[in-house]
Amino acid sequence: MDAMLFYVLVGAVAVAAIARWRGWPAPLLVTAVALAASFLPFIPELEIDGHLLLNVVLPPLLYSAALDVSFVGFKRSLPQIRRLGIWLVLLTAVMVGLVAWLILPSLTLPGALLLGAIVAPPDAVSAAAIGRKLGLPRRIMTVLSGESLINDATSLTLYRVFAAIIAGAALTVWDGVWQFVLAVVVGVIVGLVFGIVLHQLRMRMADPVVTGTFGLLVPFGAYAIAEHLGGSGVLAVVAMGLYVGFNAPRTEYTTRQQEAPLWLSADLLLESFVFAYIGLMFRRVLSDLGSESVGHILLLSGAVLLVVLVVRPLYIYPAHAIARWQQRARLRRWELVVAKGRFSRKQSVRPGRQPITTEQMKRRLTEPELSWKDNAIISWAGMRGVVTLATALAAADLAALDDESSHAIVIVAFVVTVATLMLQGLTLPVLIRMLGVASDTDREADARAIAAVRQRSREAGVVFLEAKRAEWAQKYGPAEMKAFDGLTERMVRVESDAEDVQELEESVPRPSYDDLAVLMKGWLQVRREVLLEERDADNLDEEVMRELMAALDAEELALDTRGGIGA
Structure with a gap:
C-alpha cells in the first residue's frame, strides 16, 4: 500500500504538471486519467479510511484556500456565502434525502438524509482549482471560495447528526440545532486561538523556515482539537487561515516569501492526489455494483445527480431576489437615518482609524453586485470532491447500515462527484464564454x-x-x-x-x-x-x-x- 500510494502521488503530480504546461484544467485531466487507469489489471485497489482522508487531506487544503481568500471580500460577501454555505446545503440534503428514500426505501429516512448530507456540499478544492484556471471575476470567486470553505462544516455537522440517529440515538430537531451552534462557536474560537498564536509566533520569530514548518503543522492541530471538543474542525481551520492571511502583511517579508511557494507545492501535491483518488475509486464502485439492486442503485444515482444539479439554480435565483429586496429596505431605512441627521462620522471609529463616511457605511449595508449571468455561473459551479467521497467511505463503515445501503451510498457519492466534476467542469468554460462573464471590470x-x-x-x-x-x-x-x-x-x-x-x-x-x-x-x-x-x-x-x-x-x-x- 505504501508503494502504491507513492506511485499514485508521483503519477498524479506528473499528469497535473502536463495539464499546467498545456494550459488545461488539471483536476479534470487527473480525474480522467485516473478513471482510465482504474481499468488496468495491474493497478491495485487503493483503499483509504474515510476518516483518515478527512483528517489528513482536508485541513491543509482548507487552510491554504483560506489564506488566499480576501477577508475583506469574504466579509462583504458573507450574506451570499451564508445563503449558499448553510441554507443551500440544508435544502439540498433534505431534497436528496426525500428522493433517495422514495427510490430506495431500504435506506430508511435517516440513511437517505445521511446520503443527502454527504452529496450536498460543493468542494473547496474543485471550486478554487477550476475557478482560478477559468479566470472567473473576483466577485464570483469570492462567493464560490467562501461557500466552499463553510459548507463542509454544515455538511459534516449534518452527517454527525444523522449518523447518530442511525446508530440509535434519540435526537430532536433542537438537538441538531444545538450541535450546529456548538460546532460553529467552538470551531471559530479554536481557530482564532490557533490563528492568534501562530501570528504572534510569525511576528516574533525571524526564521522563516521554522515559521513555515509550524504553518504546515497547525492546521492539523486546530482541526483535531476542534473536533475533539465537539466543534467544527473545518471552521477552526478556516477561521485560523482567514486570520493569519489577513495579518500576513504585518509579518517579515521573508515569512511571506517562504510561505507562498511552500503552500503552492503542498496544494499541487494534495489536489493531484485527491482527484487521482476520485478516479481510482471506480474499481471499488464496480465491485459494489454486484448486488441484486443494481438497477435501483443506478436509478438512485441518476436521480440524486439530477436533484443536485437542479436544486442549486432553483434556490440561487429566488434567494438572490429576496436578498435584493431586503437590501433595498435596509438602504431606505439608512437614507431616513441620514436625512434625519442621526448619523455622525464619529460613530464606530476605532483608535488610529479615519471616521466612517456615509459612503463607506452605505457600502457596508450592501452586498456585492451579482448579475443574472454571475448567478448562472455560480449555479453551474457546484462540483463535488474529496469531502463527499471521504464521508461516503466513512458512512460505509457504520455498523448500523446494511451492505446494500453502504454500497448505495458509496456508488451515489462517486457518481455525483465524478459527474459534476466532468460535466460542470468541462462545460463551465463554454458557459462563461457564452455569457461573456470575464474579469475585465x-x-x-x-x-x-x-x-x-x-x-x-x-x-x-x-x-x-x-x-x-x-x-x-x-x-x-x-x-x-x-x-x-x-x-x-x-x-x-x-x-x-x-x-x-x-x-x-x-x-x-x-x-x-x-x-x-x-x-x-x-x-x-x-x-x-x-x-x-x-x-x-x-x-x-x-x-x-x-x-x-x-x-x-x-x-x-x-x-x-x-x-x-x-x-
Missing part, C-alpha cells in the same frame, strides 16, 4: 485603485524622506545633501524598483550600502503601511494589495541579496 477597477494608492504611497514616501533629510545631513554633512536629494528624487520617480538598486547605490558614493539599504527599507515600510491603510479603509481590494505587497517584498529581497553578495 476587475482589471479596470484594479488599475484605478493601483494608480490612487501609488499616488498616496509617493506622498507618504516624500514625508518620510523629508524626515530623514536632517538625520542624513547630521551624519554625512552638507556635502552629501546634493547626493541625498538626487537619491530621493529618483526613489520617488521610480518607486525604488529592484532593477534600480545598483543605480541608486552608485549615485551616493560615500555612504555605505547598509546606510542606503536602511533608507530604502524605511521607504518600503512606509509604502506597506499605506497599502494596509487603504485595505483597512476598504479602498483597495485585498488581492490587489497582496500583489503590490509581493512586489515590495521582491524589492527588499533584492536589497538584502545584493547586500549579502557585497559583503
Whole structure:
C-alpha cells in the first residue's frame, strides 16, 4: 500500500504538471486519467479510511484556500456565502434525502438524509482549482471560495447528526440545532486561538523556515482539537487561515516569501492526489455494483445527480431576489437615518482609524453586485470532491447500515462527484464564454485603485524622506545633501524598483550600502503601511494589495541579496 500510494502521488503530480504546461484544467485531466487507469489489471485497489482522508487531506487544503481568500471580500460577501454555505446545503440534503428514500426505501429516512448530507456540499478544492484556471471575476470567486470553505462544516455537522440517529440515538430537531451552534462557536474560537498564536509566533520569530514548518503543522492541530471538543474542525481551520492571511502583511517579508511557494507545492501535491483518488475509486464502485439492486442503485444515482444539479439554480435565483429586496429596505431605512441627521462620522471609529463616511457605511449595508449571468455561473459551479467521497467511505463503515445501503451510498457519492466534476467542469468554460462573464471590470477597477494608492504611497514616501533629510545631513554633512536629494528624487520617480538598486547605490558614493539599504527599507515600510491603510479603509481590494505587497517584498529581497553578495 505504501508503494502504491507513492506511485499514485508521483503519477498524479506528473499528469497535473502536463495539464499546467498545456494550459488545461488539471483536476479534470487527473480525474480522467485516473478513471482510465482504474481499468488496468495491474493497478491495485487503493483503499483509504474515510476518516483518515478527512483528517489528513482536508485541513491543509482548507487552510491554504483560506489564506488566499480576501477577508475583506469574504466579509462583504458573507450574506451570499451564508445563503449558499448553510441554507443551500440544508435544502439540498433534505431534497436528496426525500428522493433517495422514495427510490430506495431500504435506506430508511435517516440513511437517505445521511446520503443527502454527504452529496450536498460543493468542494473547496474543485471550486478554487477550476475557478482560478477559468479566470472567473473576483466577485464570483469570492462567493464560490467562501461557500466552499463553510459548507463542509454544515455538511459534516449534518452527517454527525444523522449518523447518530442511525446508530440509535434519540435526537430532536433542537438537538441538531444545538450541535450546529456548538460546532460553529467552538470551531471559530479554536481557530482564532490557533490563528492568534501562530501570528504572534510569525511576528516574533525571524526564521522563516521554522515559521513555515509550524504553518504546515497547525492546521492539523486546530482541526483535531476542534473536533475533539465537539466543534467544527473545518471552521477552526478556516477561521485560523482567514486570520493569519489577513495579518500576513504585518509579518517579515521573508515569512511571506517562504510561505507562498511552500503552500503552492503542498496544494499541487494534495489536489493531484485527491482527484487521482476520485478516479481510482471506480474499481471499488464496480465491485459494489454486484448486488441484486443494481438497477435501483443506478436509478438512485441518476436521480440524486439530477436533484443536485437542479436544486442549486432553483434556490440561487429566488434567494438572490429576496436578498435584493431586503437590501433595498435596509438602504431606505439608512437614507431616513441620514436625512434625519442621526448619523455622525464619529460613530464606530476605532483608535488610529479615519471616521466612517456615509459612503463607506452605505457600502457596508450592501452586498456585492451579482448579475443574472454571475448567478448562472455560480449555479453551474457546484462540483463535488474529496469531502463527499471521504464521508461516503466513512458512512460505509457504520455498523448500523446494511451492505446494500453502504454500497448505495458509496456508488451515489462517486457518481455525483465524478459527474459534476466532468460535466460542470468541462462545460463551465463554454458557459462563461457564452455569457461573456470575464474579469475585465476587475482589471479596470484594479488599475484605478493601483494608480490612487501609488499616488498616496509617493506622498507618504516624500514625508518620510523629508524626515530623514536632517538625520542624513547630521551624519554625512552638507556635502552629501546634493547626493541625498538626487537619491530621493529618483526613489520617488521610480518607486525604488529592484532593477534600480545598483543605480541608486552608485549615485551616493560615500555612504555605505547598509546606510542606503536602511533608507530604502524605511521607504518600503512606509509604502506597506499605506497599502494596509487603504485595505483597512476598504479602498483597495485585498488581492490587489497582496500583489503590490509581493512586489515590495521582491524589492527588499533584492536589497538584502545584493547586500549579502557585497559583503
